[in-house]
Amino acid sequence: xxxxxxxxxxxxxxxxxxxxxxxxxxxxxxxxxxxxxxxxxxxxxxxxxxxxxxxxxxxxxxxxxxxxx
Amino acid sequence: xxxxxxxxxxxxxxxxxxxxxxxxxxxxxxxxxxxxxxxxxxxxxxxxxxxxxxxxxxxxxxxxxxxxxxxxxxxxxxxxxxxxxxxxxxxxxxxxxxxxxxxxxxxxxxxxxxxxxxxxxxxxxxxxxxxxxxxxxxxxxxxxxxxxxxxxxxxxxxxxxxxxxxxxxxxxxxxxxxxxxxxxxxxxxxxxxxxxxxxxxxxxxxxxxxxxxxxxxxxxxxxxxxxxxxxxx
Numbered sequence: 001x002x003x004x005x006x007x008x009x010x011x012x013x014x015x016x017x018x019x020x021x022x023x024x025x026x027x028x029x030x031x032x033x034x035x036x037x038x039x040x041x042x043x044x045x046x047x048x049x050x051x052x053x054x055x056x057x058x059x060x061x062x063x064x065x066x067x068x069x
Numbered sequence: 070x071x072x073x074x075x076x077x078x079x080x081x082x083x084x085x086x087x088x089x090x091x092x093x094x095x096x097x098x099x100x101x102x103x104x105x106x107x108x109x110x111x112x113x114x115x116x117x118x119x120x121x122x123x124x125x126x127x128x129x130x131x132x133x134x135x136x137x138x139x140x141x142x143x144x145x146x147x148x149x150x151x152x153x154x155x156x157x158x159x160x161x162x163x164x165x166x167x168x169x170x171x172x173x174x175x176x177x178x179x180x181x182x183x184x185x186x187x188x189x190x191x192x193x194x195x196x197x198x199x200x201x202x203x204x205x206x207x208x209x210x211x212x213x214x215x216x217x218x219x220x221x222x223x224x225x226x227x228x229x230x231x232x233x234x235x236x237x238x239x240x241x242x243x244x245x246x247x248x249x250x251x252x253x254x255x256x257x258x259x260x261x262x263x264x265x266x267x268x269x270x271x272x273x274x275x276x277x278x279x280x281x282x283x284x285x286x287x288x289x290x291x292x293x294x295x296x297x298x299x300x301x302x
Contacts, residue, residue, distance in 0.1 A: 004271065005271060005272050010104045012104060013104075013165075045271075046271040046272055048239075048240065048255075051239060051240070051241075052240070052251055052255065055133075055134055055135050055136070056130075056134065056135075056136055057128060057136030057138075057241070060167070060239050061239060061240075061272070062167075062236055062237025062238055062239050062242075062272060063237050063239070063240070063243075063272055063273065063274050064237045064238075064272060064274070065228040065229045065238070065274045065276065066229055066273060066275055066276065067229045067275075067276045067279075068268075068276060068277050
């Protein structure tokens with residue numbers, strides 16, 4: 001099965017505030033000793049809420065724009 | 070570094086062979102992984118970069134500790150040149166690589182040497198800044214004449230008609246490009262989605278309704294058949 005794309009977390013920028021973990025609407029993130037991680041690859045819906053919640057810009061959920069073919 | 074890599078940078082493409090050789094002699098190539106901080110705001114400006122490959126974001130942290138995206142720069146763009154030209158000589162913003170990046174690096178002293186000894190280098194820099202000023206003037210005009218809705222629809226049309234760049238665009242970066250904030254971009258994207266103008270499929274924004282989007286962008290319907298032309302950004 002192809003792995004679903006998920007938001008990218010830059011742990012070097014992350015300050016472990018936990019806003020993304022608390023705000024994820026589908027509880028796809030958990031806080032580990034290394035920082036936030038996706039607990040289950042398929043749970044994340046790529047809603048991009050975590051990106052907006054991160055105060056230090058450590059999470060990126062980039063979008064590509066295409067015309068429907 | 071080799072001159073054949075430098076000629077792909079618009080700033081250097083019109084330089085004389087002599088100046089190009091001088092730039093090549095004084096610059097070196099640096100490779101950075103995604104997520105690396107290239108410049109930190111407020112630190113002494115010691116060098117500028119010219120992106121050979123990849124994408125970076127330029128940002129500041131506000132007093133509340135929130136990141137504010139200022140720009141997203143890709144292949145060919147000069148980075149931190151303004152910091153070297155200001156009297157304070159401090160980095161004016163933070164810069165971070167969003168993808169793996171290859172860049173030509175010029176140290177401050179070499180940059181100044183080129184400015185002093187190679188008039189075509191200085192002229193090329195002036196032209197680059199003139200283009201930036203013209204673009205900012207267009208943006209300012211767009212801010213006063215067009216609503217965010219118009220600017221976003223226009224941006225989506227242009228982006229979909231351009232070659233997809235590595236790294237994609239975040240809503241913060243889109244907001245910085247069209248002169249608004251992330252929340253507004255998110256709200257308008259949801260509105261476009263509710264009206265079947267676009268569809269979200271994980272990391273893709275799929276544009277569905279050409280006529281509807283061109284109407285939102287206040288663009289002529291004549292452009293619809295020409296939707297795949299290169300973007301004007």
